[in-house]
Amino acid sequence: MTTPSTETTAPRHAADEEPLLKVEGLVKHFPIGGGFLSKSTSAVQAVDGVDFEVRKGETFSIVGESGCGKSTTARLVTRLLEPTSGRVTFDGTDISHLSDAKMRPMRRDIQMIFQDPYSSLNPRHTVGKIVGAPFKLQGVDPEGGRRKAVQELLKTVGLNPEHYNRYPHEFSGGQRQRIGIARTLALKPKLIVADEPVSALDVSIQAQVVNLLEDLQEELDLTYVMIAHDLSVVRHVSDRVAVMYLGKIVEIGERDDLYDRPRHPYTVAMLSAVPVPDTKRRENRERIRLVGDVPSPINPPPACRFHTRCWKAQEICRTEEPPLLQITSGPAVTGPGHTVACHFPVEPGELAEKT
Amino acid sequence: MASASLVAESDKEIQGRSLSQIAWRRLRKDKVALAGGFFIVFLIVVAIFAPLITHITGGPPNEYHSDLVDPALGPYGTFGGISWQHPMGVEPITGRDIFSRVLYGARISLLIALLATAVSVIIGTVVGITSGFFGGWVDAILSRIMDMFLAFPVLVFAIALAGVFPEKAFGLSGTPLKLTLLIFVIGFFSWPYIGRIVRGQTISLREREYVEAARSLGAKRPYILRTEILPNLMAPILVYATLIIPTNILFEAALSFLGVGLPPPTATWGGMLSDAVIYYTLPHFMFWPGLAIFATVMAFNLFGDGLRDAFDPRSGR
């Protein structure tokens, strides 16, 4: 690790390197109530102005409560959805509004792992057909034939290659997720967006699948956008983490910075909900319980969207939206690229003092 | 570990078992559904070989046997004149063999019901998939059309149509024309049932993540429809087709009963019931066609229910 005080040096990657994925001002609104003849009057503001960059080879995690827009962000990045506004740049190409035909060849490089292993595999197709579909759809003829390539892929993800002719319902949740992973690897993508890849699995299986993803990253030189609904799952695989709340990113930081020195009140609250293994730290950390429910994304609170549940909220939080800014001042030892959207970021030690 | 040995054991059986194979296994254990299925097969065989069978027994369906009937009191003998030659007795006045007429009636009933079902499955599937897959205003319009068809007073329409329809049309006339007309009228008014089911299923399938996965691999719409959605629609289509066959049988019987089905002397179950009404003092005359309709409708319903349970054990019961 380099010295953390200098803003310009990234710890692992050259700062001047072009990011693999760049997301700027990304917005997705889903109109509601619009019928056959009536015009829609309001919209679900699922994603409302999101910016981030993902560097080659890193694991960038997006964490937030259910409904905050993580899946929508994933579907925008993989262009399963077209953004309402904003820009998605992949490997130097603006893909935000590419047509289906222009997008098709790009899809080899951007793949997605889905959340639900029971819905992500067609129950009428054999494993061979499912994992071989990428070759068929992209017109790729791998060396040694598709069957052999599929069996290699099954081996890569730790499945028995002889199960080629089996059907998804003959596998467990964890195995099914592996089948899904094999499918995403077929075209040797550069970027894999994994939308809560383990939330649907038994806790005992989760670690195995996360470890598999980690091994694959090393082996195949992959870049990940990893999505999770709680901070603990992605802690040890992430390089950088973004925290989302109601369609916006509230904090982005290097993994250790974010977990050890969270600055946004929401991040602090989320972390305090995570069991801390270290007993010494547990004593020092006050438990913060969030009060109230997540407000509706149809009519989100103005200015800082977190103000309805924030214990530090003041008048300005209700009138002025805090921009996502780099943290430069304060006694905190922050690494480069730690940004937070809050008028009153939590100071390190602040919570311990309160007790 | 137990699970490990299980995996090792099942490794030997590499060929997977598809959902249809599993459904078939379940169906084979469902005795009630099987009984329904066997009756249907039996009925179809009997209908096909009706000329052969009646050759052995009481002769063709329209042969008069006035010697067997007392013009005032009805058939001689017991229970409508049951005998080896006429196992279900004979008609009053004409003395036509009821067994033969029930058998020939089965041909008409099955032919019309099956072909009408085919018509409604084709229309219903095409409209349902289009509506569900494309959504938006396409769905809005098609859904209204389906609602309209379901609310339509079909019987009144059919009676009116029978009155105004020309003797010759589409190069057909007489019984073939009437038959075609019946098939299309019945099929045309029962497709929305299939259409609604297919639409609902398509909407739910369209949202599945495997469809998203296919899209994320660059699949085009025809591929998604053909490869991802259609195979998952086959089971519900099969089930609901089986379940509208009995409805169509009843529909045909009702039309014949009301006198707008196939014209006499063609033997139809509904027509026989209609003839029997005026002889209410001789209930056996009404009993046989009534039993034929009841048993056939029941068999299709039991088989259809069993099929549905086999494909989706969570549904029903």
Ligand SMILES: Nc1ncnc2c1ncn2[C@@H]1O[C@H](COP(=O)(O)OP(=O)(O)O)[C@@H](O)[C@H]1O
């Ligand atoms: N296709 C859609 N149409 C309408 N609303 C949607 C759609 N997809 C997602 N939403 C809404 O957008 C919000 C964010 O959803 P999502 O991105 O799935 O959240 P997450 O993955 O973080 O749980 C939710 O309120 C959800 O109901």
Ligand code: SF4
């Ligand atoms: S801006 Fe205000 S309301 Fe929002 S998180 Fe910061 S302190 Fe809380």
Ligand SMILES: [Mg+2]
């Ligand atoms: Mg989600």
